[in-house]
Amino acid sequence: MTFIPLEKVRQYLLSLQENLCHQLAEEDGAAYFGSDNWTRQDPTHPKLESGGGCTRVLNNGAVIEQAGVNFSHIFGSALPDSATLQHPELVGCSFQAMGVSVVVHSKNPYVPTAHANVRFFIAEKPHCPPIWWFGGGYDLTPYYPFEEDCLHWHQVVAKACHPFGPEIYPRYKEKCDRYFYLKHRDETRGIGGLFFDDLNEWPFETCFAFMQSVGDHFIRAYRPIIAKRKNTAFTQRERNFQLYRRGRYVEFNLLYDRGTLFGLQSGGRTESILMSLPPEVHWRYDWQPELGSPEARLSEFLKPKDWL
DSSP states (O other): OOOOOHHHHHHHHHHHHHHHHHHHHHHHOSOOOEEEEEEEEETTEEEEEEEEEEEEEEESOSSEEEEEEEEEEEEESSOOHHHHHHOGGGTTOEEEEEEEEEEEEESSTTSOEEEEEEEEEEEEOTTSOOEEEEEEEEEEEOSSOOHHHHHHHHHHHHHHHGGGOTTHHHHHHHHHHHHSEETTTTEESSSEEEEEEEEOSSOHHHHHHHHHHHHHHHHHHHHHHHHHHTTOOOOHHHHHHHHHHHHHHHHHHHHTOHHHHHHHHTTOOHHHHGGGSOSOOOOOTTOOOOTTSHHHHGGGGSSOOOOO
């Protein structure tokens, strides 16, 4: 039987969560992450625990309005129908899923919203080799974008992919552009990054190393942008536009995000799953920015582009 070092993956994810919280709190300078340890009840056997995790949230900091860094490790005797429809080979399998996800919403409209997650999944049934894969990625959602920030973001993303082959960044950058896309709006959620799923084409250790590279490079891509833009002066006009555009973020997470849908359908902890939503949002009916305005300029960035 193939041995998969689950504890090694788990320990990396926990260390990643700790590092992200430390660096984001350090950049904020005035707030800290609270911790909420939780357990999950098995949807088929409500009296049995089937995993859990730790949700860490920073609220109302000097720079960060809300940030959540969530670690989860859940398991069960059967997968929801939504998962087995996509992967019929998983019917009858027990499973474990673990990962770290982070979403940061800044007070300053000139600091983009950022999202990242890395995850591992394994399914098993008697007398069969385990089925496993890694997934993850990140994307950046600016409101008032700067070309140099976009270039820096994608340069670091490409650096994370480089040791694994020159084709990896363009492949997963293109997947990101397709995944973080709001069909009903005909626009991307932001300027992209990378997205990968069902990764098992390499040996386990190589796939694991790639996931770690992705996880480790997120804060290297994002923190310099926070540092550069967090003291930029803004008015209520820019704040209103940021709150309006956050509505598109909510739309994507509730309509399309696979992690949100899987978490809710598999009996995950609702508060931890929805911690990615911004704390304040404005909804405006059929509003359009004035032509030639800084707000209208954002639309130029909401389509796939070769940033390198």
